[in-house]
Amino acid sequence: LDKQLNYWDRQLAELPQVHSLPLDYERPQYQTFNGATHIFVTDADTLKGLQKIVKDKKVTLFMLMHAAFSLLLSRYSNNNDIVIGTAVANRRQKELESLIGFFVNTLVLRADCSGNPTFSDFLSQIKNTNLDAQENQDVPFEHLVERLQPDRSTSHGALFQISINMNNNETEILSLPDVNLSPAFNEENDQSSVKFELTLGIAEASDGLQLSFHYNKDLFKQSSIERLSRGLLVLLEDIAKNPEKKLADIQVITASEQHYLLQTLNDTESKYHNNLCIHQLFQQQVEKTPEKIALTFAGQSLNYQQLNQQANQMAAYLLEQGVEHETVVGLYLQRSMAMVVAILAIHKAGACYLPLDSNQPISRVNFIMEDAQIKYLLTNLDTTDLQTDHIQLMQLNDKKQMALLKTYPSENPQPKKAHKTNQLAYIIYTSGSTGLPKGVLVEHASVMAFNVSLRQQWQLLDGGKTSPWLWSASYAFDASVKGLLSICAGRGTVLASESEAKDPHALVALIRQHQIGIYNASPHLMDLIIDELNSETTGKQYFPDLILGGEQITASIFAKVQNYCKKHQRQAINAYGPTETTINSSFGIIADSINMGKPIANSRAYILNNDLKLVPKGSVGELYIGGLGLSRGYLKRPELNKQYFIEHKFAGEKTPQRLYRSGDLVRYNGDDCLQYMGRVDEQIKIRGYRVELGEIEQQLLQIAAVGNCVLLLREDQAGQQQLVAYVVLTDHNQQTAEQIKSIRDSLAEKLPDYMLPAVFMRIEQVPLTPNGKVDKKALPKPDAADIQGQYTKP
Template identity: 30%
Template sequence: AAPSSGQRRLWFFDQLQPGSAAYNIACGVRLRGPLDRPALERALTRITERHEVLRSVLRADGVGGVQAVVLPVTPVVVRTVQAPGEAGEELVRRAGQIAAEPFDLATGPLLRCTLLHGAGDARLLVLAMHHAVSDGWSLQVLIRELVELYGAQAEGREPRLPALPVQYADYALWQARWLTSPAAAAQLEYWRKRLDGAVLADLATDRPRPARSDFSGAHARFEVGAAAGARIGALADRLRTTPFTVAMAAFAAVLARFTGQDDLVVGTPVAGRGRAETAALAGFFVNTLPVRVDLSGDPSLEELVVRMHDEVLDGRSNADVPFDHLVEELRPQRDAGGRTPLVRYLFQSDESVQEPVVVGGLEMLPVRLDTGTAKFDLAVDLSPRADGGFDGLVEYSTELFDPAAVERIATALRLVLEEAGPAQAAAALSRLPVMTSADRAELLERWSGAGVPAVPTDTATVHGHIEAQADRTPLATAVQFGEERLNYAELDERANRLAWELRARGVGRGALVGVALPRGLDLMVALLAVLKSGGAYLPLDAGYPAARIEMMLEDAGARVLVTDTDAVPAELTAAAGAAGAQVLCLRRDAEAVAARPRHRPQAGTGARDLAYVIFTSGSTGRPKGAMNEHAAVVNRLLWMHRTFGLAEGEGVLQKTPIGFDVSVWELFWPLMAGGRCVLARPGGHQDPEYLCELIASAAVTTVHFVPSMLAAFTTAGRLPAVRDALRRIVCSGEELPAALVTECAALLPDTGVFNLYGPTEAAVDVTWYPCAEGYGSRVPIGRPIDGAHVYLVDRAGRPVPVGVAGELLLGGPAVGRGYWRRPGLTAQRFVPDPFGEPGSRLYRTGDLCRWRADGTLQYLGRIDHQVKLRGMRIEPGEIEEALRTHPGVDSAVVSVRTGGSGTPVLVAHVRPAGGPDSPAGSPDSPAADGLAAVLRAHLRELLPAHMVPTAFATVAEWPLGPNGKL
């Protein structure tokens, strides 16, 4: 006979993954009292006689398809398994293992009965079936008929069983005919419209999705008390719906809070038995309903329940189309690994209360069995209890989630269900609690770093610490540049004289001084002199266009520009004049500077005075100046010294252009700790071979790289020369690939790699992570440094649970003052701190992160990198990650460009594996066209159609900015 749509799908699945227990269905029956084993086997045999499907097998039909074959009736033999040392939950676990034993769909039988004997008189009857011949409803049919047939024998009467006018094969034939009818076409059109543009809900997982799933699973349990159950029932009555609808709405609310999505598809099973004659029949009838949930506008739980009620009602009116047929017709996004498409998360409720039944002196109590599998990412089952409460079970994929992550989701669902009272149900969903007060306190008080004070110090300023070090080690080398050296005393004296000159030109506390000098000893002297004068330095790259420098100087109101006409373009000094800044030329004005006093000026600078202002690009096109104070910088540098313990004389490489904040610690940390600041030649930061030579010759122990530059550094031919000297590689500025860390560990086994994170609006870095074992596929950005407070919040500003993406907010002494002369933008990005002391502020980074279970932060991307095409939100990073999974791709960048018709399109720029030497390394080569076709097909396997770029372009090398970033 022809199989049903569902049977056909499960047969194809079995061909791909033979022996999988993913579609085993099982129930245990706890037995107490005398058992008549022959009567039990006769009852089971009679059941298989009544329900032909339980004697069916699925076999290849010889032409690429499958057919269902009904085998003759044979006596059912209940096998016996002894487990003498097990009882209670241990025995139930053993029963689950037995139920998970694979079936052979071609030979059968697809119903297996086992009597499990445990310790003492503990016994469990294990009834296992393949889903191809059964479903959850069928299990209830089986149990009812088993009780009746066994009881009738014990009582010496005829069994009272409903007639079965049709068999499952009749249903399969009816279904095949119905699918060609106008009614089926109308239902399919309903789903086509309803699911148009739907995207998969996306809970953060603890591990990447495997290329091939083994469907391994586990479950977590939770309880909803009787009082909460009564409130759920009352809410359902008031809204004229069911407790199931209320609970499913609560589950959708939790998913929305954990994913940040307000448009979700949640699956729920429907019996699929619309015809009355199928009610008492065993077989695979159940259908999955993909319910699209609209959570836009932050509705209340009440409002969401009403939306859910209408959605489920409409869906059930169109529930005859098999889910498998729906997938074939709509071709939705498919998960890697073969999991169910369209629906990742399922909600179901067993409306019946399980109670023991006594027949012939034998008590039978059905119990749930765990086969160790999970067909969905996450499936919630809520079962009512006799006291009015509910037992909750969350089945989840162990390939994706750790138990702790699922426990947090289960806790959130319990909390939302317990908030179903009238007042709470009327509140916006964003206000419902999704974590316990203890978990919230741990995030806000411990993990945030709020309880860790700034590093204590008696010296308030950066230059004050350097002056103290100069007093301790005046003759030690402070700065070296090629063959040139300055010891601490010389550096201090030269900076003092220049500081006096600056003060003579009107520089004092809070004044900004532009510094436009190439890397060299004069640069170090000038920066330190600005701080000693009471001013704050404004770093300027001489390579910038003159118009931009003029704009920055004018915007900053800089009194003085320190430069050198022999080393910078004439346009720069002209720009300074146009901006109204005095030009102090170190060579031209050398005599005037040399005539100034050698002792230190006392400018009265304090901890809250500005140390520097760095201009960064702005979304409006106008650069914005981030202000940072001495206290924040001192805390950052003292933390670094306390953490890494730089010894006197150690070399720290300074190679980052001073317009980028990493330069701050490269310049000043070694001078505060008695080390050496080793200056790379101008432009040398982009030459890996030169850097290797410098690190080795200057005995540099600490160096910074953005990850993309570190990748280039690891390929340098002279890399072995750095092994004796280099002890620390500090990374920041881009996401650090785990593979790169592994590569560094292999090439430089004695060199530690540290991942740091921080925006320019705070003092350089605010979190750190020592890269060691155990971080998984993505390197965290770690924990807050001393004096930094970190919080992750949702769109409503509420703390998010562990594992949930949220915007990273920064607080504490590490946070900068704001943006120079931009009060509106400062107020927008530097906001009141609801978690701290009155008057404290938080900086909104715009970065998405999540807490890992170990208390470290993982960077996920930028909020504002999200794009919207044809009404659908897209994160380019997700496409880039998918591209990098192809062996032909070294790296990728996805962006939005305007197409020929004026509409925005996605464009993928790809660097092929092998770089410029690969066949596809040239954009014009035929191999490049071939790679584009391959990658397009690859992405179609991983992503929905709207996320597959329209155009592909190959690049031989990535263009890098002056700081080494893309």
């Protein structure tokens, strides 16, 4: 058997330990065998087409069905490495042919669905796989498991969990006088026990293929299996018509499902101010409520008329200095009324603003200024370390400068070039994969399109009341634009100071003082805000509705938000969106499950595989975003623009759409909401398993001893990749090592060994960037990265 054993060693090297087919229910810790069966059939024409392929390609019908089933699983799981088991008679030796006994063995068939060959070429590959497996079938399956030693788990079978069986036995037709007998093959004879998680059964008949999915109903819903069966029928029909199609072009989605994914779920068209820029919308509000308070900061306020006049005077000055259409004007400012005045003034002058965060390293600020080639900089800070040799400075903390501004006209200025909605509104720099930040170019039209969704969110939460908005986000973060739009909507804005924006206690004091009806923050900041709101020592009680956005909501924060809303009869929204798609591209009311909601007004969402094909509903793929919110792209980054902003035409469409590639892995849940599954670049593989770090983080956060956590893949001292869990503990009195051991034991009850972090590090709090996101670069490296499952002191 040595030759056969060597074959299996090669064939099953680095075998995926468990399939990637999306499950409807969480996999239980201990494998169950509760089964159900779904029966479906092809038509006669499809069978004839398949039989012709079998004859032309000199393969068996089983080989063809194995190829088709592997391709189906690949498309539904978004994975190219497909493993299926099948039973063989194992009677190759002539001496066994006449013996009575059970000699059946199980073969592991592995299919590589990558490379996009034609189906005919793929079928040839599958033919060779089957012939080679048959040639090496003498190795007992149990011996193979023992030799390969896969990571064993009580939650699933070893080597494979999906199987395929074909009934080639001729059916004996029985006849009795005056009685007609036929085999029973219907859903009434539903089998109640399963050996594998999913089995495709195949039987050839004169009027078509009789197919069945025998599945574990503790893992799959009937509706999902029915969708899978429809996908197989579509795939077989497509193959029967043209076996020379490339794998990526073979259909696995019905026409009605494709229409649902493309059109029904993206029916988001809404009217918006498509003829106005941000400052023009503001000017309309000035005319409506000139005496109403528009902006409050540090105990001082400006009404709409005063704010407009100051912005007009500054705009007139900028125009006189040479600022014109789409001139990039840098802002290097501390929070102040002048910051908001400057943004409106830049827009009124027809220019765009570039916010520079004074909390960031000077080297980064200088890089951004050089990259954007700004010629004008408005500031109220010390600029000694900035490279401003070729930049015209306007000091907003200089008394003479501010006195000069007051001499300019307070009427709305008229720039030489008329305002258009497709002109730039702002440039915001985000982190780049190369280590250098990249500037995102956002037009007024995109902000106006988003404004529809923002007002819809307000309407859902407070019924359209006009309580002021608390602007706490950094102006270098696009969530800050909501503060500007709140002014334009007549709600007015309270601007938090630099110190207040970093202090949950101070923010809650502002919320209560100004009766802020809706508060917007990142999940990690909101976690602290809710604690402060629930505190009985912070004075008069007041509880706003909430909007969370900017990063994924962890399970513990989600539970805290749920409890807050239930306790205080409030609502919360989870809003999602990259800067490249203008603030938000989806949102949903937080209810029973963590999700990203549905596409916002004038936005579209498509979940695609690596071949840019729609994935079936419920399957995981990368989120591509279209619609009016798409930014112009990246400043002077043609290669990045080509990579992330694509032109794509779906089947049946006459013209291509412009789409943004988000890098986020998502799926549709049962309520047609987008569900975050991880990042394309954070999906890792450990010992043959595909692992989403977010899944492990969510399980950690369900443990009472864990207040917060972050999971990273790091190299140990030997250069090997390992998982490191950074945990914030809730009990400050118990010994750290004892808590870590308890956490690891609890995690081991929920997750298989391969998903357990190798190292646990206690941290006092999760480090955040100025924008309120997790700062993973600030997390310390373990001191003893080779200690399995031990607590490592930072």
